[in-house]
Amino acid sequence: MGDYETILLDRSGRVGLITLNRPKALNALNSAVMREVIDAVAGLDADPGIGAIVVTGSEKAFAAGADIKEMADLGFADVHGRETFSGWDALTRARTPIIAAVAGYALGGGCELAMMCDMIIAADTAKFGQPEITLGVIPGMGGSQRLTRAVGKAKAMDLCLTGRQMGADEAERAGLVARVVPAAELLDTAMAAAGTIAGMAKTTAIMAKDAVNAAFETTLAEGVKTERRIFYSTFATDDQTEGMAAFIAKRKPEFNKS
Numbered sequence: 001m002g003d004y005e006t007i008l009l010d011r012s013g014r015v016g017l018i019t020l021n022r023p024k025a026l027n028a029l030n031s032a033v034m035r036e037v038i039d040a041v042a043g044l045d046a047d048p049g050i051g052a053i054v055v056t057g058s059e060k061a062f063a064a065g066a067d068i069k070e071m072a073d074l075g076f077a078d079v080h081g082r083e084t085f086s087g088w089d090a091l092t093r094a095r096t097p098i099i100a101a102v103a104g105y106a107l108g109g110g111c112e113l114a115m116m117c118d119m120i121i122a123a124d125t126a127k128f129g130q131p132e133i134t135l136g137v138i139p140g141m142g143g144s145q146r147l148t149r150a151v152g153k154a155k156a157m158d159l160c161l162t163g164r165q166m167g168a169d170e171a172e173r174a175g176l177v178a179r180v181v182p183a184a185e186l187l188d189t190a191m192a193a194a195g196t197i198a199g200m201a202k203t204t205a206i207m208a209k210d211a212v213n214a215a216f217e218t219t220l221a222e223g224v225k226t227e228r229r230i231f232y233s234t235f236a237t238d239d240q241t242e243g244m245a246a247f248i249a250k251r252k253p254e255f256n257k258s
């Protein structure tokens with residue numbers, strides 16, 4: 001699938017798997033990686049045969065950040081004019097649920113890419129951080145905003161101001177990570193979770209993702225209203241009829257997958 005230079009694209013059943021593949025640069029996110037990840041996600045998102053996506057890196061690094069060598073010689077007019085990193089926003093518009101499977105370094109843009117996904121499953125080797133300040137810059141792919149929403153001001157300030165790395169257990173305690181597993185089980189666990197999601201009704205999975213994401217965009221009262229409107233909409237789907245009938249009949253539901 002796909003003809004990419006910096007990523008590998010595979011599928012297993014209804015799950016798409018994107019593997020960042022610049023091992024010599026610890027998967028540093030240059031513009032080619034951005035272009036290819038966004039293209040691959042768009043293709044998977046448009047495919048009715050895909051119900052969930054996993055994004056992963058290597059054992060040593062999910063991604064060690066934006067590519068410093070690509071940025072080093074840029075000036076204000078360059079990054080401002082090119083709207084550097086804004087292309088990543090397309091990832092957050094994907095409707096299909098996306099899991100980040102993180103082992104090793106997830107620093108700077110690597111941490112930010114993981115946070116753009118819908119949930120993070122981490123190996124016990126994972127290390128998260130926003131070390132941009134050590135380079136004389138600040139996070140530029142949403143880190144100061146998504147990390148703060150995920151872990152609160154105290155830890156986000158700590159990470160953004162000191163540049164220190166946070167291990168997998170601390171990240172799980174802080175609420176950044178959904179699950180921590182032994183490194184050897186990371187991909188199987190993430191693929192199994194993605195397979196479970198892909199086995200649900202696709203429309204309902206998209207609705208659930210939209211409802212949770214609304215919590216990041218609005219007030220509690222508006223969010224609860226949004227949830228209720230989406231909940232009511234589920235009753236317009238065959239999947240609600242099927243899901244509840246199957247429960248009552250004590251059989252497995254046959255959901256619409258596309």
Ligand code: CAA
Binds near residue numbers: 026068131
């Ligand atoms: N950009 C470009 N190249 C990188 C890179 C990055 N972010 N991270 C690592 N590399 C390269 C190194 O330059 C090195 O290449 P060479 O062999 O050609 O010298 C190779 O990957 C291996 O790296 P190290 O030798 O440094 O490996 P290590 O095991 O000693 O250290 C590390 C690992 C602690 C992750 C270290 O590589 C590191 O600190 N990397 C940079 C982390 C960082 O600052 N990330 C933030 C980037 S800015 C950003 O992301 C902005 C944003 O908000 C979007």
